[in-house]
Amino acid sequence: MTGSPHTTLILGGTGRTGSLLAKSLAERGRDARTAARHGAEVLFDWDSPATHADALRGIDSLYLVTPVLRAKYVDQVAAFLDLAEAAGVRHVTYLSTYGADDAPPQIDIRAVEADLTARTGITHSVVRPAWVMQNFTDTHLPVINGAITVPTGSGTEAFVDAADIAAVAAETLLAPEVHAGARYAPTGPQALTVGDVADIIAAVTGQPVTHQDLDPESWIGGAVAAGIVPADYAVMLRWLTGTISSGHGSTPNEDVEKVTGRKPTAFREFARRNAHAWTATAGA
Numbered sequence: 001m002t003g004s005p006h007t008t009l010i011l012g013g014t015g016r017t018g019s020l021l022a023k024s025l026a027e028r029g030r031d032a033r034t035a036a037r038h039g040a041e042v043l044f045d046w047d048s049p050a051t052h053a054d055a056l057r058g059i060d061s062l063y064l065v066t067p068v069l070r071a072k073y074v075d076q077v078a079a080f081l082d083l084a085e086a087a088g089v090r091h092v093t094y095l096s097t098y099g100a101d102d103a104p105p106q107i108d109i110r111a112v113e114a115d116l117t118a119r120t121g122i123t124h125s126v127v128r129p130a131w132v133m134q135n136f137t138d139t140h141l142p143v144i145n146g147a148i149t150v151p152t153g154s155g156t157e158a159f160v161d162a163a164d165i166a167a168v169a170a171e172t173l174l175a176p177e178v179h180a181g182a183r184y185a186p187t188g189p190q191a192l193t194v195g196d197v198a199d200i201i202a203a204v205t206g207q208p209v210t211h212q213d214l215d216p217e218s219w220i221g222g223a224v225a226a227g228i229v230p231a232d233y234a235v236m237l238r239w240l241t242g243t244i245s246s247g248h249g250s251t252p253n254e255d256v257e258k259v260t261g262r263k264p265t266a267f268r269e270f271a272r273r274n275a276h277a278w279t280a281t282a283g284a
Helices: 016-027 049-056 074-087 109-118 162-174 194-205 216-225 231-245 255-260 267-273 275-279
Strands: 007-011 031-036 061-064 091-095 123-127 147-149 210-212
Touching: 007 016, 016 031, 016 162, 049 074, 061 074, 061 162, 074 109, 091 109, 091 162, 109 123, 123 162, 147 194, 162 255, 194 210, 194 267, 194 275, 216 231, 267 275
Parallel strands: 007 031, 007 061, 061 091, 091 123, 147 210
Antiparallel strands: none
């Protein structure tokens, strides 16, 4: 696939927001090139710099998704952004995290944002979404034996649909001059506890679902011991869950509607649309 005068490279192009973003851009007439280690149009591996130059050929904008399940990656990302800038990329939309200003220094979220801000040869937009609703339909926070197990206590989060994140990102890439320097924090329209989420899933599936809260360190230690996450990623899990359980989870805002012109998806609507994801695994 050759690049046109306006072609966007989508890192994590087979992922939750990347795949939806590619579809959205294509529907709007923008050439988009998905990049990932498997299943994308272009091979891209953060740990294989030999794949980077080919992925950037003919690209003028970039959806930046940093290496997953890692806390330290700013040097890798900086080297890639140097290459991207030299290759002709003029705008980057970075998928960050809600509340990035409060992220622990051991996590490179803020460092990447600072790197982008310091660059004068490219413009950038930052998308800082709340926890994604799709966490409950995939392997992140699945319903197992009728329970969602995560140490968030009675804290609330304005869970957001990945489609709404992708819609915001699409606008920043289609009109970078309008959104240059912007920071958006897509959220859903309601602040919900995980118990509320469990109740909604139970209502739409007709099956009992509860929230199983537990000691954070036991949950994190179990994830590390099982090989689900590497040991250095524990700081990320501790921060994300601790933010919610301490009462500082994301709160609803108008960023999705402000950027896209439409209201964000409510969790009940999302649950109805995805009820099959839970009914298909009811016996798990």
